[in-house]
Amino acid sequence: MKTHDERIAEMTFASVYPHYIAKVEKKGRTKQELHQVIEWLTGFDEHQVQAQIDAKVSFKTFFEQAILNSNAHLITGLxxxxxxxxxxxxxxxxxxxxxxxxxxxxxxxxMEKILRNS
Incomplete structure (x- = not known):
């Protein structure tokens, strides 16, 4: 049986992305704001995100290719x-x-709080 971590690693970014959009839009935020957040964390602009979706990359590949923001460690909580x-x-x-x-x-x-700009 696969571990929780293995399941996450194999999950495709493309399978989760529509849920991210639905979640933020349901609460009155925009796809552009979602992309701003993704770009801040990963360094991927909107075209690079779309390329990841089109390639159906796993989260493992997605984050291997990402350049994680140096302030990502400030993301804490449950x-x-x-x-x-x-x-x-x-x-x-x-x-x-x-x-x-x-x-x-x-x-x-x-957005300033989300992007850890203090």
């Missing part, structure tokens, strides 16, 4: 019952960083 800063698996932690940013966007947090 997501899906896990404390982000205590997640041992580096890939799972990066995926949870993204989940947390999407959550914060959907909850109406100000």
């Amino acid at each position: 997501i899906c019952g896990y404390r982000i800063e205590e997640i041992d698996n580096p890939l799972t932690q990066k995926v949870r960083y993204l989940d947390k940013l999407v959550d914060e966007l959907a909850k109406g947090k100000k």
Whole structure:
């Protein structure tokens, strides 16, 4: 049986992306704001994100190709019952960083706070 971390690694970014859009748009945020958050975390602009979706890359590949923001470690708190800063698996932690940013966007947090610009 696959572990939680293995399932996350194999999941495609393309399979989760529509859920991110639906989540933020349902709360009155925009796809552009979602892309701003993704770009801040990964360095991928909108075209690069679309290329990742078209290629149906796994989260493992997605984050291997990403250039993680140097302030990503400032993303803390609970997501899906896990404390982000205590997640041992580096890939799972990066995926949870993204989940947390999407959550914060959907909850109406100000962009400066989400992007950890203090």
